[in-house]
Amino acid sequence: MNTLIVIDRAPYGSWAGREGLDMAFSLAAFDQPVSLLLTGAGVHWAKRDQDATAIGQKTVAKNLSAAGLFGVESLQVDATSCERFGLTKEQLIAGCTLVESSQATLKQFDRVVFAN
Amino acid sequence: MTNAMALNYTLVITGAPWTSQAPQSALNFAKALLSAGHRIDRVFLYGDGVHLASALATPPSDEQHWPALWVELLQEQLIPATACIASALRRGIIDEAEQARYQLAASNLLPPFEVAGLGDWVESNSHSDRVIYFHGTS
Numbered sequence: 001m002n003t004l005i006v007i008d009r010a011p012y013g014s015w016a017g018r019e020g021l022d023m024a025f026s027l028a029a030f031d032q033p034v035s036l037l038l039t040g041a042g043v044h045w046a047k048r049d050q051d052a053t054a055i056g057q058k059t060v061a062k063n064l065s066a067a068g069l070f071g072v073e074s075l076q077v078d079a080t081s082c083e084r085f086g087l088t089k090e091q092l093i094a095g096c097t098l099v100e101s102s103q104a105t106l107k108q109f110d111r112v113v114f115a116n
Numbered sequence: 117m118t119n120a121m122a123l124n125y126t127l128v129i130t131g132a133p134w135t136s137q138a139p140q141s142a143l144n145f146a147k148a149l150l151s152a153g154h155r156i157d158r159v160f161l162y163g164d165g166v167h168l169a170s171a172l173a174t175p176p177s178d179e180q181h182w183p184a185l186w187v188e189l190l191q192e193q194l195i196p197a198t199a200c201i202a203s204a205l206r207r208g209i210i211d212e213a214e215q216a217r218y219q220l221a222a223s224n225l226l227p228p229f230e231v232a233g234l235g236d237w238v239e240s241n242s243h244s245d246r247v248i249y250f251h252g253t254s
Contacts, residue, residue, distance in 0.1 A: 015206075023237070
């Protein structure tokens, strides 16, 4: 059962993405294959050099950087969304794969879960 | 009713009652599934959905009481229902064990809801034929 967790909202304004990430880490902890897709405003999760100290939150990119370490198989980022928000590959954290078609990505998985 | 094509479902509710329609839509969906002969393995409350498991929700008497309506179905059909412990603790949905652990003033978990980790959801994800999500909107 290959699962994709989709985060499509910007970080910090909502806890949904964090709880979506927890779902991905839980699947990985139980040795279930899982990948992440950042799309729409969710691509901001992968932006380098974030610092959320001023708003008293944990920096999301740090948690996201640990995804590979915890066994999340891939961290996919929608290229069109990056373009829309002016993010280049160089501005993203290490380990991201840019994908041209989210539709083709979704098709590769048995289960797709949208963090809300 | 028997159904040769009967499937096992897990329902995940992430929207809170009285903030979103998620608990109501999930309840209607659950009743429709059961009447069509399908089975429900588990109901899993995640994120804001854990508010459905509050024993203290007290809507005006002329409004629907979503936690009570859910409890009725869960008890009648013996469906296990879990509130994610991390989501629940953050939002003040507390069972007696967590009350003791964190030395809190009260507990408010509505039975038969139980608190447990995401492991319950992981298990459902691999065992149920379908996992359906009811999100809040914002």
